[in-house]
Amino acid sequence: MNQIQGAHSLPVNEEQLIKGCLRRDRIAQKQLYDTFSPKMxxxxxxxxxxxxxxxxxxxTAFTHIxxxxxxxxxxxxxxxxxxxxxxxxxxxxxxxxxxxxxxTSIEEATYEMASHHDNDPLEEEDLLRMINELPPGYxxxxxxxxxxxxxxxxxxxQLNISENTSKSQLSRARVYLQKLLAERDYSPKHLPHDIAx
Amino acid sequence: xxxxxxxxxxxxxxxxxxxxxxxxxxxIENNLDxxxxxxxxxxIAAGFILLIAASFMIWKQDQAATEVSQxxxxxxxxxxxxxxxxxxxxxxxxxxxxxxxxxxxxxxxIESNPVDATVTSSPQSKVSRLKSPVSNAQAINIKDKxxxxxxxxxxxxxxxxxxxxxxxxxxxxxxxxxxESKRTHFTYSVDEVNAKFTKQDPTxxxxxxxxxxxxLQKVIDRAIDLTREESVLADLxxxxxxxxxxxxxxxxxxxNK
Numbered sequence: 033m034n035q036i037q038g039a040h041s042l043p044v045n046e047e048q049l050i051k052g053c054l055r056r057d058r059i060a061q062k063q064l065y066d067t068f069s070p071k072m073x074x075x076x077x078x079x080x081x082x083x084x085x086x087x088x089x090x091x092t093a094f095t096h097i098x099x100x101x102x103x104x105x106x107x108x109x110x111x112x113x114x115x116x117x118x119x120x121x122x123x124x125x126x127x128x129x130x131x132x133x134x135x136t137s138i139e140e141a142t143y144e145m146a147s148h149h150d151n152d153p154l155e156e157e158d159l160l161r162m163i164n165e166l167p168p169g170y171x172x173x174x175x176x177x178x179x180x181x182x183x184x185x186x187x188x189x190q191l192n193i194s195e196n197t198s199k200s201q202l203s204r205a206r207v208y209l210q211k212l213l214a215e216r217d218y219s220p221k222h223l224p225h226d227i228a229x
Numbered sequence: 230x231x232x233x234x235x236x237x238x239x240x241x242x243x244x245x246x247x248x249x250x251x252x253x254x255x256x257i258e259n260n261l262d263x264x265x266x267x268x269x270x271x272x273i274a275a276g277f278i279l280l281i282a283a284s285f286m287i288w289k290q291d292q293a294a295t296e297v298s299q300x301x302x303x304x305x306x307x308x309x310x311x312x313x314x315x316x317x318x319x320x321x322x323x324x325x326x327x328x329x330x331x332x333x334x335x336x337x338x339i340e341s342n343p344v345d346a347t348v349t350s351s352p353q354s355k356v357s358r359l360k361s362p363v364s365n366a367q368a369i370n371i372k373d374k375x376x377x378x379x380x381x382x383x384x385x386x387x388x389x390x391x392x393x394x395x396x397x398x399x400x401x402x403x404x405x406x407x408x409e410s411k412r413t414h415f416t417y418s419v420d421e422v423n424a425k426f427t428k429q430d431p432t433x434x435x436x437x438x439x440x441x442x443x444x445l446q447k448v449i450d451r452a453i454d455l456t457r458e459e460s461v462l463a464d465l466x467x468x469x470x471x472x473x474x475x476x477x478x479x480x481x482x483x484x485n486k
Contacts, residue, residue: 065254069254070249174238179243210234
């Protein structure tokens with residue numbers, strides 16, 4: 033019987049993994065980290081501009097995950113629980129570092145010209161680089177809304193701002209990214225994936 | 230481009246996999262090991278502190294209970310000693326703590342008979358005798374001048390318990406002391422002294438005033454009070470009541486002014 037009851041039934045390997053982590057089995061803990069860290073590390077890189085900060089966020093987040101794995105009650109997917117934990121740690125980190133100030137106008141934001149001006153395909157690292165060029169406030173809201181799927185209401189609650197502020201920040205982030213893409217001479221056909229615009 | 234870049238970035242970065250630096254897992258492992266080692270110490274320390282606190286509280290309670298039991302045991306021991314002494318005929322004869330009454334009564338008796346006798350009692354000697362019980366009771370010999378110039382002291386022992394009290398006034402009757410002649414000779418044996426000057430069932434004091442007794446007598450009285458009292462705080466309660474009554478009285482005086 034699946035001891036971890038919830039709305040979703042876990043895959044057998046995930047269930048075994050969680051049980052092992054509950055027993056503080058180091059092999060199971062390492063396996064969990066190896067399974068989910070490749071997805072979570074880029075997420076940390078999106079929120080923290082500095083790679084060193086991204087690693088700090090990842091370490092703190094997975095330490096908490098492995099210590100508090102008993103808090104997962106089976107509500108929602110296990111990956112979703114891990115993702116929310118990592119995002120919370122990222123926001124806490126930025127809050128402590130006071131990097132969450134929100135830029136009020138786009139004129140205050142400064143950005144660097146993209147290093148590539150040719151028609152090289154946009155790779156994930158390019159997109160990541162563009163995200164990191166955003167001012168902190170734009171970056172956080174854009175990540176939360178556009179990539180991680182939070183609503184403006186949830187963002188407002190997380191960042192202790194109003195929904196209108198969240199919307200304005202998102203709008204400004206989009207404008208900023210479009211400028212960057214334009215300077216990059218972005219073309220959909222250059223993306224590695226077949227993405228319909 | 231007018232369409233928002235959301236989809237572009239979501240699709241490009243949403244499923245992006247990137248391996249973390251190897252140092253990340255090492256740091257996580259260290260954190261897990263540190264937390265694993267710390268918890269037992271914290272639990273042990275917390276348990277130790279709780280144990281000390283509980284022991285301290287129990288010790289405090291025991292101390293308070295011991296003080297009460299010691300006081301009552303002292304009193305009960307003294308009571309046992311005194312009752313034993315009184316019951317023993319070969320031991321000292323215990324006479325009233327109100328030696329003044331005895332002296333007065335005897336003095337009256339003596340005065341009614343033309344004898345030259347003195348009755349003396351020495352509080353100091355009483356105390357000393359209390360510490361070392363006297364084996365023999367002293368006969369009271371009162372002789373007049375003519376026959377016997379020597380006048381012996383009447384040794385009066387203080388009573389060590391309220392069990393035995395002298396009621397010389399009621400016990401001694403004039404017909405028992407008969408002056409056959411000018412030469413009046415009063416001789417009391419131990420039994421007579423016990424019978425005449427010792428009351429087995431003394432009536433309780435009319436008032437709760439403390440008698441002017443020696444220190445040991447006070448301790449005995451206190452022990453008896455403790456055995457009778459339900460709470461060791463009765464003394465404090467009494468003092469408090471006295472203080473309150475004094476306070477009320479003083480307030481009344483002030484209002485009357």
